[in-house]
Amino acid sequence: MRLGLLFLGLLLLGPILSEYGLKLVSEALILGLYAMAFNLLFHQAGLLSFGQAAFFGVGAYAMALLVSRAGWPFLATLPVAVLASALVAFIIGFLSIRLTRIYFTMLTLAFAQLLYAVAHKWYAFTGGDNGITDLRPAGILGESLPFYYLTLLLFALGVGFLAALERSPFGYALRGLRDNRARAEAVGVDGFRHLLLAFVLSGALSGVAGFLQGALQRSVFPDYLFWTRSAEAIISTILGGSGVFLGPAVGAAAFLFLRVLVQANTEYWPFFLGLLLLVMVLFFPRGLAGVWENLAGWVARGVRRGAAGG
Amino acid sequence: MDLGFYLLQLLTGLAYASTLFLLAVGLSLIFGAMGIVNFAHGSFYMLGAYLLYAFSRGQAEGFWTGLILVLAAALVIGALVERLFIRPIYRRPEEYQILLTYALLLILEDLVRFLFGAGYRSLPTPPAFSSPLFLLGTPFPSYYLFLVGLAGLSALLLWAFLYRTRLGAWVRAATQDREMLEALGINVPLLYTGVFAMGIALAALGGAALLPLQAATPGMAVDAVIQAFIVVVIGGLGSVWGALLGAVLIGLLQAFGILFLPEMAMVFPFALMALVLLLRPWGLLGRPPAVRT
Amino acid sequence: MALLAVENVYKSFQGFLALAGVSLEVAEGSFHALVGPNGAGKTTLFNVITGRFPPDRGSVIFQGKPITGWPTHRVARLGLAISFQRAQPFASMKVREAVTLARLGYAGATFHLLRPLGAFTEALDAAREALAKVGLEDQADRRVSELPLGDLKRLDVAMALVAKPKLLLLDEPLAGLSRAERRRMVGFIRELLRREGVTLLFTEHDTEAVLELADRITVLHQGRVLVEGNPEEIRHDVQVRAAFLGGTA
Numbered sequence: 132m133r134l135g136l137l138f139l140g141l142l143l144l145g146p147i148l149s150e151y152g153l154k155l156v157s158e159a160l161i162l163g164l165y166a167m168a169f170n171l172l173f174h175q176a177g178l179l180s181f182g183q184a185a186f187f188g189v190g191a192y193a194m195a196l197l198v199s200r201a202g203w204p205f206l207a208t209l210p211v212a213v214l215a216s217a218l219v220a221f222i223i224g225f226l227s228i229r230l231t232r233i234y235f236t237m238l239t240l241a242f243a244q245l246l247y248a249v250a251h252k253w254y255a256f257t258g259g260d261n262g263i264t265d266l267r268p269a270g271i272l273g274e275s276l277p278f279y280y281l282t283l284l285l286f287a288l289g290v291g292f293l294a295a296l297e298r299s300p301f302g303y304a305l306r307g308l309r310d311n312r313a314r315a316e317a318v319g320v321d322g323f324r325h326l327l328l329a330f331v332l333s334g335a336l337s338g339v340a341g342f343l344q345g346a347l348q349r350s351v352f353p354d355y356l357f358w359t360r361s362a363e364a365i366i367s368t369i370l371g372g373s374g375v376f377l378g379p380a381v382g383a384a385a386f387l388f389l390r391v392l393v394q395a396n397t398e399y400w401p402f403f404l405g406l407l408l409l410v411m412v413l414f415f416p417r418g419l420a421g422v423w424e425n426l427a428g429w430v431a432r433g434v435r436r437g438a439a440g441g
Numbered sequence: 442m443d444l445g446f447y448l449l450q451l452l453t454g455l456a457y458a459s460t461l462f463l464l465a466v467g468l469s470l471i472f473g474a475m476g477i478v479n480f481a482h483g484s485f486y487m488l489g490a491y492l493l494y495a496f497s498r499g500q501a502e503g504f505w506t507g508l509i510l511v512l513a514a515a516l517v518i519g520a521l522v523e524r525l526f527i528r529p530i531y532r533r534p535e536e537y538q539i540l541l542t543y544a545l546l547l548i549l550e551d552l553v554r555f556l557f558g559a560g561y562r563s564l565p566t567p568p569a570f571s572s573p574l575f576l577l578g579t580p581f582p583s584y585y586l587f588l589v590g591l592a593g594l595s596a597l598l599l600w601a602f603l604y605r606t607r608l609g610a611w612v613r614a615a616t617q618d619r620e621m622l623e624a625l626g627i628n629v630p631l632l633y634t635g636v637f638a639m640g641i642a643l644a645a646l647g648g649a650a651l652l653p654l655q656a657a658t659p660g661m662a663v664d665a666v667i668q669a670f671i672v673v674v675i676g677g678l679g680s681v682w683g684a685l686l687g688a689v690l691i692g693l694l695q696a697f698g699i700l701f702l703p704e705m706a707m708v709f710p711f712a713l714m715a716l717v718l719l720l721r722p723w724g725l726l727g728r729p730p731a732v733r734t
Numbered sequence: 735m736a737l738l739a740v741e742n743v744y745k746s747f748q749g750f751l752a753l754a755g756v757s758l759e760v761a762e763g764s765f766h767a768l769v770g771p772n773g774a775g776k777t778t779l780f781n782v783i784t785g786r787f788p789p790d791r792g793s794v795i796f797q798g799k800p801i802t803g804w805p806t807h808r809v810a811r812l813g814l815a816i817s818f819q820r821a822q823p824f825a826s827m828k829v830r831e832a833v834t835l836a837r838l839g840y841a842g843a844t845f846h847l848l849r850p851l852g853a854f855t856e857a858l859d860a861a862r863e864a865l866a867k868v869g870l871e872d873q874a875d876r877r878v879s880e881l882p883l884g885d886l887k888r889l890d891v892a893m894a895l896v897a898k899p900k901l902l903l904l905d906e907p908l909a910g911l912s913r914a915e916r917r918r919m920v921g922f923i924r925e926l927l928r929r930e931g932v933t934l935l936f937t938e939h940d941t942e943a944v945l946e947l948a949d950r951i952t953v954l955h956q957g958r959v960l961v962e963g964n965p966e967e968i969r970h971d972v973q974v975r976a977a978f979l980g981g982t983a
Contacts, residue, residue, distance in 0.1 A: 179536045181480075181543065226715055229722045233478050234678070236539055237670045238718075240480075244667050245711050252707070295848045303827065303835045303851055304844040310824040316806040317784060317816050318893055319839035328845070358663055362547060369540065399555060405547030412541050413529060728748070 134294060137377075138287045145279055153275040154347065159387050160286040161343045163380030166367035167293055168336035170379045173368060175302060176329045177309030178232060182239030183337050183364045185223065185246045186216040188356030190338025191345035192250065195263040205268035205346060212342040213335050219246070220334025224327045240358060247356040262352035266345060282343050289336050294376065296332075305329055337364075359401060366404055369411045372418025382418060445579030450696045452576070456585040456654070458692025459592030463647030464665060465672035466599065466684040467640030473679035474615040474636040477527065477538050481545035482644055483666030489515060489645025490657035491553055494562045504567035504653070511649045512642055519641030523634045546662060554659040563656035570653075584653055591650055595643065596685055603681065612636055671710045675717045677727020686726055735798060737762040737901055737933050738783070738814075743792030745778055752778040753789070754957040760901065760950075765927070765934045767944045770954035776937040777819065779954070780905055783935075784816050785809040797900070811840055815894035819905040819937075821886045823878050829889055830874040833861035833896050840897040864896035865889075867926055884915040888922075895930075902927065904936040908943055916943065923947060945969060 141156075148156060165187055172178040193212040197203040227238035250257045257263070271277040296302045304325050307315035316322050345351040354360065363386065364379075371382020393403050415422055468482045489511050496510040497503025526545070530537050566584050573580040603609035611627055615636070622629050648657075648665070672691055676683025691710050699706040723729050736759035745753040753775045760766045768776050782789045788803035795801070801809055810816075824832045837857040838844050852858070865871045868888040873881065881889060887907065894902055907923065908916045920943050927934055938944050944951065944965075951968045953960040961971055 173536070177536075179539060226718050229718060233472075233535065233539075234674070234722075237478060237674070241667045241670050241711070241714070244663065245708070248707055252704075292848075295850070298850040298852070299848055300835065300838045300844045300846045300851055300854065303831060304839065306826055307824045307832075307835055307839075310826050311822050313786065313806075314818065314823060314890075314893075315839070317810055317818075318836035318897070319807050319810040319842060320835075320844055321805075321807045325844065359547070362543070365540070365543070399551045401547045402551030402555070405544045405549075405551070408540060408544035408547065409526070412537050412544060413526070416533070416537060 134287075134290065138283070141283050142280075145276055145283075148279075150275050153279045155387065155391075157275075157279050157282045157347055158344070159384045160282050160380075161340050161347065162363065162367060162383035162387060164286050164289045164343075165337055165340035166364045166371070166379035166383045167290060167377075168333045168340065169364035170368045170373055171293060171296070171333045171336070172329060173365075174373045175297065175309065176305040176326055178228075178326065178330070179236045180239045180330075180333070181236055181358065181361050181365070182223065182241075182243030183333070184356050184358060184360035185239075185243035186220050186334035186337035187341035187344070187360060187364075188246065188250065188351075188353075189219045190216045190341030191351045191355045192257065192263075192341075193338070194342045194345050195266055195351040196257075198266055198268075199263050204270075205266075205272055209339070209342060212338050216338025216341070217331050217335040220331045221327070224330035224334070228323060228326045228330065240361070243356065243361060244358055247353055247358070250353040250356050257353070260353065262350055264350040266349045266351065268346050272346075278347065282347075285339055285343060289339060290377075290380070293336075297376065301325065301328075359404075362401075362404060362408075366408050366411075368418075369408060369416075370418055372420030374417060375420040378418055378420050381420075385419065443577075443579075445577035448576050449579050449581045450700065451693070452581055452585050452589075454693040454696030455689070456588040456692075457695060458688040459588040460647040460651045461668060461672055461692055462592045462685055462688035463595060463643050463650070465669040465676075465688055466596070466681055467643035468666075468669045469673050469676075469679055469681060469684045470599075470612075470643075471637055471640040472673075473681075474612050475633050476535070477542070478678075479637075479640070480539060480542040480666060481522075481549060481662075482542075482640070482669055483664070484546050484549035484662040485515065485519070485641045485644040486648035486665045486669075487553060487657060487659070487662040488518070488549060489648030490652045490661070491557055491562060492645065493649035493652050494557070494564060494657060497564060499562070499564060501565040501567050501571075501653075504564070508646070508649055511645055515642040515645035516638045518645075519638035520634050522641070523637035527637065528630065528633075546666070550659050550662050553662075557657075557659075559659060561656035561658055562652075564652045566653045582654075588650055588654075591646075592688075595646070596681075599681060608632075668710070671714045674714050674724060677724025680724065680726045680728075683724050683726035687724075735762075736760055737797060738935065739795040740779070740783065741793045741795065743779070743782055743789045743794070745775075745782055745787070745789050751957055753782065755792070756954070756957065756959055757792075758952055758959065758962075760933060760935050762933055763931065764950050765923075765948050766936070766950045766952065767948035768935065768937045768952050768954060769939075769941075769944055770960070773956075774954040775957040776954055777905060778957075780816065780903055780937070783809075783903065784814065807839070810897070811842055813840075813897060813900040814903070815840070815897040815899035815901075816903040817887070817890045817894045817905065817907065819909055821883070821890035823886060823889050823893060825879045827878055828874070829865065829870060829876050829878055829881070830858070830861055832878055832889065833864055833892050834858055836893040837861055837864075837896045860896050860898075861892075864892040867895055868892045868922070883910050884912070887911065887919070895932075899932060901933045901935065904934065904938075906937055906939065908938055908940050916940065920947060 169180060169183050172180050190212040193215040194208040197208040197211060198205055223239065223242045227235045251259055267273045272281060304320045307320060308322050308325060312322055341355060367382040367386045368379040370385055372378035394400055411418065464486050468479060471477060471479050492511045492514055493507045497507035526541055527538065530541060570584040570587060574583045603613055611622055611632060614622060615632060619629060672687035673684055675690060676687030694709050694713060695706060698709040717724065738760040740756060740758040743753050743756045756779060770776055781787055783794055785804045785806040793800055793802040796812060796814055831851060834851055834857045837860045838854060862871065865874055868891055870885060870888055870892060873885060907919055911919060924947060948965055951965060952962045
C-alpha cells in the first residue's frame with residue numbers, strides 16, 4: 132500500500148521534472164535498486180557482499196556489448212543482462228558461500244576485482260579503458276522522460292519482488308539462517324541452496340541496475356566493475372539503514388545528493404565516502420532510519436514531559 | 442632457455458613470495474587472534490611503501506634508516522588505529538568490524554593520493570645491492586636475496602615468538618579462549634592492540650621492502666589485500682605456515698605462469714584459489730571447521 | 735528393529751577423542767536417556783546423529799536406513815527432530831512465524847518466493863497446534879526476542895514437535911530452568927510425548943528427572959558406553975555410582 136503510493140508519487144513527478152532532474156531521479160532509482168539488491172543479502176541473509184559491482188558491471192557490459200557489437204535493440208538485451216549477471220553470481224556464489232561469512236566477504240571482493248581486471252585488460256572484447264560509448268537507446272527510450280518511466284517500472288518491479296520475497300517462506304528461511312544457522316538447518320532448511328539462490332537473485336537485480344545505468348550514462352567503462360562501485364551500494368544501505376525495507380533506496384537518494392554537493396567542492400570523494408561510512412558505523416549503525424527514530428523518540432519524550440509539566 | 446634462466450625465474454618468484462608472505466601473515470595473525478579480517482591490510486602495505494619513500498626522501502642511501510622508521514611508524518599507527526576505531530566496536534556483529542576496516546581502505550587510498558599525488562613513487566636499489574650476483578652465469582639482482590632473507594628471518598622470529606614464548610601462546614589462544622585468558626588476569630585488549638600493531642608493521646615492512654623493485658601507487662592497496670586474501674585462502678586463514686605456503690605457491694605461479702601464458706598470468710592465482718575452495722575449502726594447512734557451517 | 739541405531743562411532747577433535755566407539759540402540763516408543771559427566775560425549779553424539787558433522791568411523795542408522803554423514807537438513811526431513819540445549823530460536827521473528835517456518839522447513843517447502851508465509855494455512859494450523867501442545871498458544875504473536883528462557887525452551891521444543899517427528903532428541907531440556915519450570919517440563923514430556931507416541935532420546939544432568947522419565951538409560955563416560963540398562967539397574971550399578979552419580983546419589 133505504502134509502496135503503491137511511493138510509485139504513484141514518482142509516476143506523477145515525471146512530467147514536472149527538468150532534463151537534469153529526470154536524470155538525477157533516474158540515477159537515484161537505479162542506485163536504489165542496486166542497494167536494495169545488496170541489502171537482500173546483507174539484511175535478510177546476513178551476508179556482507181563486497182562484490183556487488185561484479186553483477187552491476189556484467190549487466191551493463193551485456194547490454195553494451197550486444198547493442199554496440201551485435202546491433203541488438205536496447206530493450207532486447209535486458210533478459211540477457213539479467214541472465215548473464217545471474218550466471219556470474221551463481222559461479223561466484225558457488226565458490227564463496229561454502230565456508231564462513233568472513234570468507235564470503237573476502238571472496239566476493241576478490242572475484243569482483245578479477246572481473247574488473249579482465250574488463251580492463253581485454254581490449255579486443257571490452258575496449259578496455261576506452262569503454263563502450265554511444266549507447267543511446269534507439270527510439271523514444273533515448274529520451275529522458277520515457278527512459279525515466281522505464282527505470283521507474285523496473286525499480287517498482289524489483290522492489291515489489293523484494294517486498295514479496297521478504298514475507299515469503301524463502302525470506303523467512305533466509306532470516307532463520309541469519310539468526311541461527313544451526314537451528315535453521317535442524318528444522319530442514321538447506322542453508323547452502325537458500326543462500327546461493329539469494330545471491331543469484333541479488334546478482335540478477337544488480338545486473339538490471341547496471342543495464343539501466345549504462346543506458347543512462349550512454350557508456351560503460353571498467354569502473355562499473357571496480358570495487359568502489361560495490362562501496363556505493365554498501366554506503367547507500369548503511370546510510371539509509373539496513374534494517375528498514377526502503378532504507379537502502381532512501382540512502383541511495385541521500386548518497387547522490389551528497390555526491391553532487393561534495394564533488395562540486397573536492398576531488399577526494401572516496402575519502403569522504405570512507406569518512407561517512409566510518410562515522411555511520413561508529414555512531415549511527417542503524418542509519419538515517421535510526422537517526423529518525425531517535426529524533427522521534429526524543430520529541431515524543433519531550434512532548435510527554437512538557438505535557439506532564441503543564 | 443637454460444637452467445640459469447629458470448633459476449632466475451625461481452628467485453624472482455620467491456622474492457615476490459617474500460613480500461606476499463609479510464603482507465599475508467599479518468592478516469592471518471590478526472584474524473587468528475582477534476577474529477577480524479582487516480580489509481585495510483593492503484592499505485598499510487601501501488602506506489609502508491609511501492612512508493619509506495618519504496623517510497628516505499626518494500634517495501637509495503636513506504633505505505636502511507627509512508626501513509627502521511617505517512617499522513616504528515607502522516607499530517604506532519597500527520596501535521592507534523586499533524585503539525581509536527576497532528576497539529569501540531568489538532562487541533558489535535562482525536559485519537560492522539569488517540565495514541569499519543573497509544572504510545579505512547577508502548580513506549587511506551585517498552589520503553595517500555592527497556599527500557603524495559596520484560603518480561608513481563619509486564626508490565632506486567639501495568647501494569649495498571647495486572651490483573648483480575651471478576647464478577650459473579646468469580646475472581640476477583642481489584636485492585632478491587635480501588627480500589628472501591628478510592621474509593625468512595621474519596618467519597623464523599614469528600615462529601619463535603608464537604611457539605616459544607608465553608606471550609605467543611596467549612596470542613594463539615586469544616580467539617578460542619578469550620574468557621580463559623581474562624580469567625588468568627591477562628589484559629586481552631592490550632594483547633589485541635599489540636597483535637594488530639604487529640600485523641600492520643609486517644604489512645608495512647612488506648610494502649616498503651618492495652619499493653625498490655616496484656613503484657608505489659594509491660591503487661596498490663586493494664590489489665594487495667586481494668593478493669593477501671588469495672594467499673590465506675589457499676594456505677588456510679589463521680595459519681602462519683599456511684600464509685608461507687600460500688605466498689610461495691602464488692609467487693612461483695606468477696613467475697612461471699607469465700612465461701608460458703602471459704595473458705592469463707593474472708587469472709592463475711584466482712584459478713588456484715578456486716581449486717582449493719572446491720577441494721579443501723578451509724585451505725591447505727587450515728583446520729577444517731569443527732562444526733559444519 | 736530399533737528406530738535408531740548408532741554403531742561403533744568414533745569422533746575426535748584436534749587429537750581429543752570425544753567418541754571412542756559408541757554403540758546405542760533406541761527402541762521405537764521408548765524414552766531413552768543419555769547421561770554422563772560433562773565432556774562424556776553426549777552433545778557430540780547428538781551432533782553426529784543430526785549430521786552437524788560426520789563421524790570419523792562408524793555408522794548411524796535411522797529406520798533401517800543408513801544416514802551417516804548426511805547433512806543436517808536432510809536428516810531433519812526424515813522426521814528426526816532436535817531441540818538444542820541452548821535454545822536460541824529465530825530471534826528476529828514472532829513466535830508463530832518461527833514455528834511455521836520450521837513446519838515448512840521439514841516439508842522442504844521453503845522455496846516459495848512470492849506467496850506470503852501467512853498464506854500457508856496448513857503450516858499455520860500445524861504451528862498453532864504445536865504451540866498449544868507446549869502451552870504457548872497465547873504467546874504466538876510475541877517477538878521471540880522478548881521471551882524468557884523457560885518459554886524459549888518450550889518454543890524450541892514446539893519447533894521440533896511441529897515436524898511430527900518419529901524421534902525427538904532433547905539436549906538437556908531442563909538446563910537453566912527454575913524448579914517450577916522443571917516440574918512443568920517433566921510432566922509435559924511424560925504426558926505429551928507418550929500420548930503422541932514420540933520416541934525420545936534425551937540428555938539431562940538432573941538425575942531425579944532422568945530416573946523418573948526414562949525407561950532406558952545409557953551412561954557415557956569419556957566417549958565410551960559405560961553401562962546400559964533400565965532405571966532400576968542403573969540406580970544400583972556400582973560402576974555408575976562411582977563414575978557418575980558419585981556422592982550426589
